Amino acid sequence: xxxxxxxxxxxxxxxxxxxxxxxxxxxxxxxxxxxxxxxxxxxxxxxxxxxxxxxxxxxxxxxxxxxxxxxxxxxxxxxxxxxxxxxxxxxxxxxxxxxxxxxxxxxxxxxxxxxxxxxxxxxxxxxxxxxxxxxxxxxxxxxxxxxxxxxxxxxxxxxxxxxxxxxxxxxxxxxxxxxxxxxxxxxxxxxxxxxxxxxxxxxxxxxxxxxxxxxxxxxxxxxxxxxxxxxxxxxxxxxxxxxxxxxxxxxxxxxxxxxxxxxxxxxxxxxxxxxxxxxxxxxxxxxxxxxxxxxxxxxxxxxxxxxxxxxxxxxxxxxxxxxxxxxxxxxxxxxxxxxxxxxxxxxxxxxxxxxxxxxxxxxxxxxxxxx
Amino acid sequence: xxxxxxxxxxxxxxxxxxxxxxxxxxxxxxxxxxxxxxxxxxxxxxxxxxxxxxxxxxxxxxxxxxxxxxx
Numbered sequence: 001x002x003x004x005x006x007x008x009x010x011x012x013x014x015x016x017x018x019x020x021x022x023x024x025x026x027x028x029x030x031x032x033x034x035x036x037x038x039x040x041x042x043x044x045x046x047x048x049x050x051x052x053x054x055x056x057x058x059x060x061x062x063x064x065x066x067x068x069x070x071x072x073x074x075x076x077x078x079x080x081x082x083x084x085x086x087x088x089x090x091x092x093x094x095x096x097x098x099x100x101x102x103x104x105x106x107x108x109x110x111x112x113x114x115x116x117x118x119x120x121x122x123x124x125x126x127x128x129x130x131x132x133x134x135x136x137x138x139x140x141x142x143x144x145x146x147x148x149x150x151x152x153x154x155x156x157x158x159x160x161x162x163x164x165x166x167x168x169x170x171x172x173x174x175x176x177x178x179x180x181x182x183x184x185x186x187x188x189x190x191x192x193x194x195x196x197x198x199x200x201x202x203x204x205x206x207x208x209x210x211x212x213x214x215x216x217x218x219x220x221x222x223x224x225x226x227x228x229x230x231x232x233x234x235x236x237x238x239x240x241x242x243x244x245x246x247x248x249x250x251x252x253x254x255x256x257x258x259x260x261x262x263x264x265x266x267x268x269x270x271x272x273x274x275x276x277x278x279x280x281x282x283x284x285x286x287x288x289x290x291x292x293x294x295x296x297x298x299x300x301x302x303x304x305x306x307x308x309x310x311x312x313x314x315x316x317x318x319x320x321x322x323x324x325x326x327x328x329x330x331x332x333x334x335x336x337x338x339x340x341x342x343x344x345x346x347x348x349x350x351x352x353x354x355x356x357x358x359x360x361x362x363x364x365x366x367x368x369x370x371x
Numbered sequence: 372x373x374x375x376x377x378x379x380x381x382x383x384x385x386x387x388x389x390x391x392x393x394x395x396x397x398x399x400x401x402x403x404x405x406x407x408x409x410x411x412x413x414x415x416x417x418x419x420x421x422x423x424x425x426x427x428x429x430x431x432x433x434x435x436x437x438x439x440x441x442x
Contacts, residue, residue: 272423331419
C-alpha cells in the first residue's frame with residue numbers, strides 16, 4: 001500500500017505548522033473577552049489587534065478596514081448584505097458572475113442578476129459592464145478566481161466598469177495562493193483555504209465604502225460579525241497566512257509547473273477527456289477535467305481506494321444530485337469530473353503517481369459500461 | 372431522413388450520454404436521435420458531448436434533445 005496523496009487542498013488543508021504552534025500558545029493566553037478592561041481582557045485585545053494587523057497587511061488594507069467573521073461564507077453574507085443595505089435608495093440589484101461561490105448566489109437570490117461566463121469560466125466583461133451600468137444596482141460581486149476550475153476573473157477591468165457601484169470580491173480561492181488585483185471596495189476570504197483553522201473568515205471593506213449591517217448588531221466588529229470572537233483561532237489564521245505568504249513565491253511557482261505537467265499528461269494519456277479552465281491565466285494550484293462516459297462518484301471512489309483524495313463537481317457526488325453550477329454555466333462536461341488541488345505538502349511524487357494511475361482507472365470504469 | 376427515439380427518463384448521468392454514444396453508430400449519417408433525459412446534468416452533458424464528438428445538436432429543450440449524426 002503506497003502513501004496517500006491528498007490532492008484536495010482547495011477544500012481544506014491541514015493546519016500550517018506555524019498556525020498550530022500559535023494556536024497551542026494562544027488558547028492559554030487569548031481566551032479572555034477582548035472588550036473587557038481588565039488585564040486578561042487587555043491581553044486578548046492586544047493579541048486580536050496583532051492578528052488583525054497581520055491579516056490586514058496581507059490583504060492590503062488598514063487594520064480598521066478589516067473585520068473578522070466566523071467563516072468565509074459569513075464574510076460573504078455579511079459583506080454583500082451590508083453593502084446592499086447601505087445603497088437601498090439607489091437599488092437592490094446584486095450583479096454577479098454565474099460561477100460565484102454558492103454563498104454569493106444564496107445572498108443575491110431574487111435580487112441577483114447573473115452574468116454568464118465563457119467555456120473557460122471567465123465572466124463576459126461586456127455583459128457585466130452593461131449589467132452594472134443599469135439603474136438600481138446596489139453592488140456587483142465577482143470572485144478573484146474560480147474555486148473549481150482556477151480561472152482568474154478580470155477584477156481590474158470589472159472595477160473600472162463598476163464606476164460608483166461597489167465591487168465585492170470573493171478572494172477565498174486566491175489569498176495565500178495568488179495575487180489579488182486592486183480596484184475592489186470589499187473583499188472576503190477564508191482562513192482554512194490558506195492553511196489556517198476553520199471558523200475564521202475575513203471581510204475587508206475599504207474606507208469610503210458605505211455599509212449597513214443587515215441583522216441584529218452588537219458592539220463587535222462594527223456590527224459585521226456579532227458574538228464573542230475566537231481570538232486563538234484568529235491568531236492561528238494570521239500566523240498561517242504570514243507563513244504561507246513567505247513561502248508563496250516558491251510554492252506557487254512549483255504548483256504552477258506541476259499543474260502544467262499534470263494538465264499535459266491527463267490530456268495526452270486519457271482519450272476523450274475535457275480539461276477545463278484557463279490553461280495559463282489561472283490559480284497556480286488547481287486542475288479540473290472531465291472524463292467522458294465515466295461516473296464521477298465511481299472515479300472519486302476508485303482514486304480514493306488507490307490513495308488519492310480529489311473532489312468532483314459531478315452531480316452524483318453532490319447531496320442534491322445536481323451538477324456543479326460552475327461546470328454547467330461553462331457548458332462543459334459535468335460527469336466524470338475531477339478537481340485536483342495542490343497544498344503546501346504536495347510532492348512531485350504525488351502528482352507523478354496520480355498521472356500514472358489515472359488512465360488505468362478511467363479505462364476500467366469505461367470498460368464496465370462497455371465503452 | 373429518419374429519427375430514432377432514446378428514452379433515458381429517470382436515468383442519471385453519465386448513462387444518457389453512454390446510451391447516446393452507443394446508439395449513434397447504428398444510425399445513418401444525417402439521421403437524428405431524439406433523447407428524452409430528465410437528469411439535470413443531461414442539459415449540460417448532451418450539448419457538451421455533441422461539441423466534443425463533433426455531432427450536431429439540433430435542439431435542446433430539456434428533457435428533449437435532438438442530435439444529428441454528422442460523422
